[in-house]
Amino acid sequence: MSVPTIKFYVREGLLPPGELTSPNQASYGETHVQRLRLIRALLDVGGLSVAGIRGVIEAIDDPRRPLHTVLGEAADQVVPRYERGDGSGIAEARKRVAELIEARGWRTYEGSPAAESLATALAALEEVGHGRFAEILDAYADAAERVARVDLEYVAHQVAREELVESVVVGTVIGDAVFAALRRLAHVDASDRVFGETP
Amino acid sequence: MSVPTIKFYVREGLLPPGELTSPNQASYGETHVQRLRLIRALLDVGGLSVAGIRGVIEAIDDPRRPLHTVLGEAADQVVPRYERGDGSGIAEARKRVAELIEARGWRTYEGSPAAESLATALAALEEVGHGRFAEILDAYADAAERVARVDLEYVAHQVAREELVESVVVGTVIGDAVFAALRRLAHVDASDRVFGETP
DNA sequence: CGCTATCTGATAGCGCCACTATCTATGATG
DNA sequence: CATCATAGATAGTGGCGCTATCAGATAGCG
Numbered sequence: 001m002s003v004p005t006i007k008f009y010v011r012e013g014l015l016p017p018g019e020l021t022s023p024n025q026a027s028y029g030e031t032h033v034q035r036l037r038l039i040r041a042l043l044d045v046g047g048l049s050v051a052g053i054r055g056v057i058e059a060i061d062d063p064r065r066p067l068h069t070v071l072g073e074a075a076d077q078v079v080p081r082y083e084r085g086d087g088s089g090i091a092e093a094r095k096r097v098a099e100l101i102e103a104r105g106w107r108t109y110e111g112s113p114a115a116e117s118l119a120t121a122l123a124a125l126e127e128v129g130h131g132r133f134a135e136i137l138d139a140y141a142d143a144a145e146r147v148a149r150v151d152l153e154y155v156a157h158q159v160a161r162e163e164l165v166e167s168v169v170v171g172t173v174i175g176d177a178v179f180a181a182l183r184r185l186a187h188v189d190a191s192d193r194v195f196g197e198t199p
Numbered sequence: 200m201s202v203p204t205i206k207f208y209v210r211e212g213l214l215p216p217g218e219l220t221s222p223n224q225a226s227y228g229e230t231h232v233q234r235l236r237l238i239r240a241l242l243d244v245g246g247l248s249v250a251g252i253r254g255v256i257e258a259i260d261d262p263r264r265p266l267h268t269v270l271g272e273a274a275d276q277v278v279p280r281y282e283r284g285d286g287s288g289i290a291e292a293r294k295r296v297a298e299l300i301e302a303r304g305w306r307t308y309e310g311s312p313a314a315e316s317l318a319t320a321l322a323a324l325e326e327v328g329h330g331r332f333a334e335i336l337d338a339y340a341d342a343a344e345r346v347a348r349v350d351l352e353y354v355a356h357q358v359a360r361e362e363l364v365e366s367v368v369v370g371t372v373i374g375d376a377v378f379a380a381l382r383r384l385a386h387v388d389a390s391d392r393v394f395g396e397t398p
Numbered sequence: 399c400g401c402t403a404t405c406t407g408a409t410a411g412c413g414c415c416a417c418t419a420t421c422t423a424t425g426a427t428g
Numbered sequence: 429c430a431t432c433a434t435a436g437a438t439a440g441t442g443g444c445g446c447t448a449t450c451a452g453a454t455a456g457c458g
Contacts (some may be wrong), residue, residue, distance in 0.1 A: 005446055007407075012445095024405045024453050041323040043445090047246070047342070050445065068390040077385045106388040114387065118380035119371055124240040128371050129233070130359055132353070133377075139349040140374075140380050143342040148385030150338040152393055154331070170329050172386065175339075176379045178332075181317035182340050183378070184274045186347030187371065188313065190268040191303040194351055203418055212417095225426045242416090253443075291445050367403065 001036065014039050038166070046173035056100050056173075060146035060165050067165065074169040078176065084190045093123035096134065104141060151175060200235065212253050213238050237365065245372035251276035255372075259364050266364065273368040275312045277375065292322040295333065303340060350374060 002023045003157050009015040015035055018026030035057075042048045042056065059065055108115060117169035125133045151171050158164040208214040214234055217225030234256075241255065258264055258272035296318045297309050307314060322362045326333045350370050357363040 002447080003405085005445090008446060011407090020406090022405095022454065024407090025455075026406070037254050037326050041327050045320050045323045048374070049351075052209075065392075068387070071386055071390050075386065078379070078383075098354045101384065104388075106384055108384050108387050109393045112384070112387065114380050116269045116382035118214040118377060121244050121294070121376040121380060122243045125369065125373055125377075127236050128240050128365075128369055128373075130234075130366065130373075133370070133374075134357070137377070138229065140346060140378055143346045144378060144381035144385045147339060147342045147382055148389045150335045151386065152389045154335050156393065157331070166327075167329065168390075170324065170327055171332065172383070173323055175331075175332075176375075177320040178317060178324075178336070179339055179343060179378065179382070180375050181275070181313050181320060182237045182343035183375070184277075184313035185300065185305055185311070185345055186272060186318065186372070187306050187341075187350065188307050188311065189276065189303075190347045190351045190365075191270050194355065195265075195267040201418080202434085204416090207417060210437090219435085221425065222433095223436090224426075225435070277455095 001040075006036070009036070009039060011166065012050055014050065014057055023159075036172070041170065042173055045177050046174065048077055054167055060162070062170060063161065067161070067168075068167050070167045072112075074172045078173055089126050090123045091120060093119040093126065096122060098140065100137065104145070109180060147175075148178065200238075205235070207308070208238060211249055213256055215251065222300055237369070240369065241372055244376050245277065245319075246376075247276055247372065255368055259361070259368060262360065264362070269364050270367045270371060271311075273371045289318060289322045292318040292325065295321060297337065299340065303344070346374075346378065347375050 006015065015032060018028040018032065020026050031173070038057075039053055041052070041126060042053050055077050056074050059070045063075075094115075097115050101108055101110065101115065101178050105147075121135065122137075125131060155167045156173060158167050205214065207355050209216050215233060217227040217231065219225050228382070237256075238252060248253070253271050254276050258269045264272075293309075293314075296314050300307055300309065302316065321333060321336075324330065352362060354366045354370060357366050
């Protein structure tokens with residue numbers, strides 16, 4: 001962690017500046033180190049952009065912010081993936097997403113970034129000729145619900161607001177990476193059992 | 200989808216060149232369009248790099264390749280995230296991953312990219328002060344296993360090798376995005392029930 | 399007290415990556 | 429036949445995450 005990098009983060013608003021003890025000497029505390037670790041985790045493991053991290057950190061640091069909107073902020077920053085034009089079957093995909101939300105009774109506003117990114121992914125699947133993937137969407141949703149329930153339990157253990165908020169962010173962002181890796185391990189296992197030659 | 204972009208993909212080896220009917224006229228078929236859609240899906244939704252897509256496509260196009268290694272190739276390209284130095288508790292995290300694999304009876308080689316990226320994520324969680332996250336790892340693994348099983352069933356429906364391989368790639372890469380979005384929707388729902396004010 | 403090493407803040411630059419603009423030669427097209 | 433689009437090649441662009449450099453100021457040592 002080089003000094004110029006740290007100063008770059010300060011400039012970018014990711015890290016509060018150190019307390020100046022003299023015009024050319026600043027002192028940094030444990031909170032700075034902690035914040036740096038958070039930044040690196042979101043950057044390296046979570047794959048967020050610097051701008052995205054700024055948004056998340058502002059949400060964390062704003063004590064007026066309702067708790068459950070901070071989760072939204074974190075989630076939104078991870079998913080800046082609505083490139084795909086609208087020429088394609090995105091409208092139909094949106095409808096399917098709305099139906100799923102309805103069927104699940106999820107309290108989500110349609111048009112939320114998560115819903116939008118799900119629609120994008122489904123539309124992409126359709127375009128690539130894997131529309132049948134939608135058939136197993138329910139199994140995915142089951143698993144997601146299960147994971148989300150556990151996540152919430154975990155997060156609820158925190159008491160201090162700041163810790164809670166950070167838990168939410170970390171859990172959301174790094175949880176994705178954890179699950180993706182686990183899913184991959186399970187794939188390798190399952191694939192090996194079905195197609196593999198190692199008996 | 201501009202012409203120069205397509206020519207760029209050809210240069211990069213993502214797309215086979217069109218058949219030349221004359222020195223300044225090439226004809227592209229449905230397979231080219233399909234391939235382009237695949238490229239865009241992996242790029243926009245899957246978040247792969249061009250180099251990563253090249254690796255995946257080479258794996259798809261190589262008929263000698265054992266099926267279950269193609270999945271590995273796709274998986275490896277999605278997860279180029281072992282930045283985080285080794286000064287941290289990565290060794291301990293690796294041990295925890297090995298134990299998890301052992302406990303699950305997963306047929307995975309230790310040190311696989313997925314295992315490595317899981318270890319990285321766990322180490323990052325530890326560093327950020329969320330080592331307790333490991334407690335809910337089993338619930339994550341359960342969900343991952345469940346999803347992986349469904350994925351394999353879905354994929355096994357394909358008969359032609361080429362289609363099967365593409366299913367695997369698409370399912371692996373875009374499946375991540377689908378699950379992440381679903382998890383986020385479920386989070387919003389769960390969070391709203393616990394912390395929200397909308398009754 | 400002087401001298402060098404080190405820190406701060408500011409500005410400009412670098413390297414990578416996914417394109418994109420421009421150029422020439424060539425043949426399609428009205 | 430004149431114009432215009434296309435192939436292929438080379439060079440350039442813009443965004444992003446840093447990184448190098450510079451002046452000014454002071455800490456710390458002899």
